[in-house]
Amino acid sequence: MNAAYHRLKARFARITLLGEAQAMLHWDAAAVMPPGGAEARGEQLAALSGLSHELLTAPQVAEDLAEAQAEGEWDSANLDLMRQTHRRATALPTALVEATTRANAACEARWRHARAQSDFALVAPALKEVVRLQRETAAALAEATRLSPYDALMEGYQRGIGASDVEPIFAAYEQFLREALPQAEALQAEALQASRPTPRPLAGPFPVPQQQALCRAMAERVGLDFDHARLDESTHPFCGGTPADVRITTRYSADSVAQALFGVLHETGHALYERGLPAAFARQPVGEAAGMAAHESQSLIIEMQACRSDAFLRFIGPQLQASFGGAAEAYDPANLAALWRRVERGFIRVDADELTYPAHVILRFRLERALIGGELEVEGIPAAWNEGFARLLGLTPPDDARGCLQDIHWYDGAFGYFPSYTLGAMAAAQLMRAAREAEPGLDAALAQGDFTPLRDWLRQAVHGQGSRLGFQDLLRAATGKPLDPSDFTNHLRGRYLNA
Amino acid sequence: MNAAYHRLKARFARITLLGEAQAMLHWDAAAVMPPGGAEARGEQLAALSGLSHELLTAPQVAEDLAEAQAEGEWDSANLDLMRQTHRRATALPTALVEATTRANAACEARWRHARAQSDFALVAPALKEVVRLQRETAAALAEATRLSPYDALMEGYQRGIGASDVEPIFAAYEQFLREALPQAEALQAEALQASRPTPRPLAGPFPVPQQQALCRAMAERVGLDFDHARLDESTHPFCGGTPADVRITTRYSADSVAQALFGVLHETGHALYERGLPAAFARQPVGEAAGMAAHESQSLIIEMQACRSDAFLRFIGPQLQASFGGAAEAYDPANLAALWRRVERGFIRVDADELTYPAHVILRFRLERALIGGELEVEGIPAAWNEGFARLLGLTPPDDARGCLQDIHWYDGAFGYFPSYTLGAMAAAQLMRAAREAEPGLDAALAQGDFTPLRDWLRQAVHGQGSRLGFQDLLRAATGKPLDPSDFTNHLRGRYLNA
Known part of the structure; x- marks a missing residue:
């Protein structure tokens, strides 16, 4: 040195x-x-x-x-x-x-x-300029980094993985979904008919102060230390702040507790990552989180893998009943699973379940890659969107507000970010499998609301690694292999395709 | 240009x-x-x-x-x-x-x-080092500014006024207080005996949510626009933030509404100054507030001059009753005056009434000037404090926690700041007199809770002037004369010495 x-x-x-x-x-x-x-x-x-x-x-x-x-x-x-x-x-x-x-x-x-009016033409000229500049940016970064232009943009969000890694993974997922989605839907319909269980909605009401108290208590259980954190409200939930003072937000609706609760659990996953970064390299590049896909793996391993598991649903039911009262049957783990692990094709990415979510991402990845590559022009977005959406999910968006206008990302100049969501979901499944192998008592602990085994493993395997390793090497060190989507599809099979 | x-x-x-x-x-x-x-x-x-x-x-x-x-x-x-x-x-x-x-x-x-232990010896060595460095700083600034060392420190808080301006003003006030204080105390005792009025305490309780709502409503009445402001809580009330986004704080106690309410009114005076600074020179030195004494004049003109006036007490009584209920007699303006305009010798500056407050400042000014000038050493502070306090207010502090250890300023390296409090109080009285002359309907408006005449006059005469003028020139432009303490003593005579 x-x-x-x-x-x-x-x-x-x-x-x-x-x-x-x-x-x-x-x-x-x-x-x-x-x-x-x-x-x-x-x-x-x-x-x-x-x-x-x-x-x-x-x-x-x-x-x-x-x-x-x-x-x-x-x-x-x-x-x-x-x-x-x-x-x-x-x-x-x-x-x-x-x-x-x-x-x-x-x-x-x-x-x-344009989104409020559902009129793509209103924003098309502005987006053309954004895309023109993104192409120029991608070309300049490509020259400096010797990556392809689109990969050079991706690198800004997640180092160590490019379109050629993502492409086959996404193609295979599309294939998987073609069979898995109708099958999951059929099983759901069958269960509904057989009334086992008929999902019984949670009755409510869900007064906001009780929701706040529950959300905070659950974030603490997951491992967030409020000496170094805050929980507040904002229109769009997020995790911000700094490793020493991490700030998560959610939004509350008096009609539903799931939105706020799972929002907080998701952001708590992000927050734990920031809190667990290696202190010896604080404020150095290597001391930062490893990228957006790595970050999303940490929010989703808490929200989707751990907190929608059978084990945790057994724990959370009585907590909910203590907060909001009502009949015990609604809080039965099987009922909570029927409510909170429901598969449903829809137009909106942020409302999607974990099985169909990747389809939303795959569509966006293909379109933005073509936009940066020059194979697609801005005028062609609505048609390409609707066609791709129909191919992936069998539905045609009724308007652009529920189609290509729904997300802020492109309109704010973020190209190369979307793959992170699904890479994160896949990495979360892979990490969860490895954590369960390393910590055999993990699920028994979750059923008691005890996150210690999972959290300790994540701290060592992910959080404490900072940016020492790229995405694939991080997974390799933690799980013995680079990104392997079969852990994710196996997780989905186990959760949605076991009649 | x-x-x-x-x-x-x-x-x-x-x-x-x-x-x-x-x-x-x-x-x-x-x-x-x-x-x-x-x-x-x-x-x-x-x-x-x-x-x-x-x-x-x-x-x-x-x-x-x-x-x-x-x-x-x-x-x-x-x-x-x-x-x-x-x-x-x-x-x-x-x-x-x-x-x-x-x-x-x-x-x-x-x-x-040291303050918690009331033991000056614990902090004396650290304070010696602070004073040594302040002397060095003052000498360097004096050389650069051609001011005396202590004046060079004062300039850092309030440009345009020095110790030679302050010295005779403070000496005259000491003289005034020697007669005025016993007289005010005698009048108070007499009134108490004659039961006109016996101050009737406000009964309470004062639930914090109602206090918050009232404080916010009153700040809005004074003229604070919550599109560009927040009101929060903190241990020590203050006004912070920026001109476009000003943040005031207060603290609430369920036993008393006066503390939070007058705290908010005081900070609202500071906030209005920031909000009213000249936008054409935003983020330029001339667009900033004119100094700490000028700032204090704006908080005190709202808190002390306007909001403890007979006129405003007529308005606030019914507001308080609407918020907290209880018998109407307690909210009578004469009773509120007896409660909130009470003269009482005490050891603690921040608890002092407006008549005795300057005595606390005069003591600190003389001691800190002597410390910077080298006529006083750190070891001599407790004795000099107690002797000076006894001369000014006739009381001897029972311990250093209630004496020379009470304020953070010196221990945090702030020398030359204290005079601003009393210069601000005096300027507030002078500005109020000029505002009343310029706006004959000012008190009638205050009695309706209408601050428009006062606020409009302050915006033009003070806020909108930024730092174009030094302290004395600002007063000269606004009131036709430089700082004239007789407006303050006349105000005190009117409020406290009219049997």
């Missing part, structure tokens, strides 16, 4: 501190800011990211990177990540970055309007 | 944006941060202030200041303030700034312990 490397560490720590300030200001904007603060907040965030960019691209950084030497696995990985970060930051001309920021903001505003 | 001036404006805007981020992080730390976030927050704030300092002291700034030309009153004042800010920032060697930060933090931590 030489002086140049130490200078770089100090500089990256400073950049991360600016990032922490930005994270707090983002949380504030979503959770507590009065509406009149929005314009000033935008300027504060722009000033901070401008300064970060200057710190990252200053001439001294290139000089230090040329000289720097690091020893040991962690510091070597850290230095590699510094180089990658610097390469991406310097690959893009300032004029392109600024044009992108402006175009994204303009398009996002148009999109809100 | 030349290019150098425009570059400076852009740079100061950027520095102010960093300051806005810091303000939000400070608010967050006081109002909502989980305790485990404190250490990281300290590092985030240190990184932001380090970057601000670098932006302010970069060689380019000196070059631009040498070349810059500005025309018109506002831009000329702005350029002057840039020069002053730069002069102060470059006057101090980095090593001194860093040593000061460390010594202040260490001393503040010791002080919490």
Whole structure:
């Protein structure tokens, strides 16, 4: 370790501190800011990211990177990540970055309007400009990183996995779904007819203060330490803040407890990842989470794998009854499973069950890859969307609001992000299988509301690894193999296809 | 206006944006941060202030200041303030700034312990180091500003007024108090004996949700727009945030409504000042508030001048009754006056009434001036405090916790700040008198809970002036004369010495 490397560490720590300030200001904007603060907040965030960019691209950084030497696995990985970060930051001309920021903001505003009107034509010109700039960005990053243009965008969200990894996995899933979905639907219909069980809705009411108390208690059970965390409300639930002070949000509806509860469990999974990052490399690239797919694996292993398991449903039923009263039958694990593990084809990604969710992602992955590659133009999106959706899920969206206008991502300039959702779901199943093998008492513990075995295993296998490894190597170290979607399809078979 | 001036404006805007981020992080730390976030927050704030300092002291700034030309009153004042800010920032060697930060933090931590034990000896060594560094700082600033050392420190809190202005004003007040205080006490005792009125305590209970609703409604009446503001809770009430998004806090006790209500009214006065700053010079030195004494004049004109006036007490009584119920007699304006305008000698500054409050400040001003001047050493503080307190208020503190250990200021390195409290109280009386002359319907409006005449006058005379004028010139423009303490003593005579 030489002086140049130490200078770089100090500089990256400073950049991360600016990032922490930005994270707090983002949380504030979503959770507590009065509406009149929005314009000033935008300027504060722009000033901070401008300064970060200057710190990252200053001439001294290139000089230090040329000289720097690091020893040991962690510091070597850290230095590699510094180089990658610097390469991406310097690959893009300032004029392109600024044009992108402006175009994204303009398009996002148009999109809100277009979605409300369900009129794609209203946003098409703005999206054309966004796509044009994304193509330019992808080309510049591709040149700097020697990846393909679309892979260079993907790398910005999840290092270590590209379209050629994803493509066959998604094709196989499409194949699997073609048989599994009708089968799951038939089993559900059969069970309904046989009344075993007829899903009995939870009666409610679900007063918000009791929901808040329950959500907080469950987040604590999963392992969130409220000395270093907050739980608040926002329109779109998210996990923000910093590793030392993680902020999760949810939204409450007095008609339903599932929305808030599973929202909190999902964000708690993200939060535990941040809390468990390696403290010895805090504020260094190698001390950060390994990427968006890795992050999603941690929210989904809590929400989907653990908290919708038979074991946990046995635990949560009595908790719900204690909070909201009502007849015990509704809280029976089999009834909760019928309510909360229901398969249903629908148009909206964020409402989808875990079996059909990947279909939503596969469609978006194919379209955005074609958009960046130039095989698809913006005008062709609605038709391509509807055609692809019909092929994947057998339904045709009745309008663009329930089709290609539903998600913010593209309209805000995020291309290459969507695959992370399904890569995360698959990784969650693979990690859960490995955790169960390593910790034979895991399910018995979950049935007692005890997350210790799962959490301890995740801390060691995932959280504590930071960004030392790319996505595939992280899975390899934790589970003995790179991403293997059969753990996910086996999980789905066990949960949805066992009559 | 030349290019150098425009570059400076852009740079100061950027520095102010960093300051806005810091303000939000400070608010967050006081109002909502989980305790485990404190250490990281300290590092985030240190990184932001380090970057601000670098932006302010970069060689380019000196070059631009040498070349810059500005025309018109506002831009000329702005350029002057840039020069002053730069002069102060470059006057101090980095090593001194860093040593000061460390010594202040260490001393503040010791002080919490010493105050809890009421043992000055525990903090004396740490305070000696703080004072040593403050003397060094004052000397360096004095050389750069050509002010006396203590005045150079005062300038950091309130530009445009020095110890030689304050000294005779405080001496005269001491003289006034010597007669006024026993007289006010005698009148109070007489009234009590004559039962006109016997102060009837408000019965309560005062449930916190109703207090919150009332406080918010009153802040809105005074003129705070909650599209650009929040009201929260914190241990020490304060006004923070930014002009576009101002954050006030208070604390609630179920036993008393006065504490929270007057706390909110006080902070609302500060908040209105921030909200009313000149938008055309937002994020420029001339667009900021004129200093701490000016700021305190705005909180006190709302809390003390307006909201403890006979007129407003007529309005607030029925509001309180509507919120908390109970017998109407307790809400009678004369009873509220007897409760909330009570004169009482006490040891604690923050609990003091407006007549005795200046005595607390005068004592601190004299001691801190002597400390910076070298006529007093740290070891001599407790004796000098007790002797001075006895001379001013006729009481001897029973221990140092109720004496020289009560305030955080010195132990955190703040010397030259204390006079602002009393300068603000005096300015508030002077401004109120001018406002009443300019707006003859002001009190009739207050009796209806209508702050429009007062607020409109303050916006024009104070808030909208930003930092264009120093403290004395601001008062001269608003009231036709520099600080004239007789408006304050006349106000006190009218309120406390009219049998």
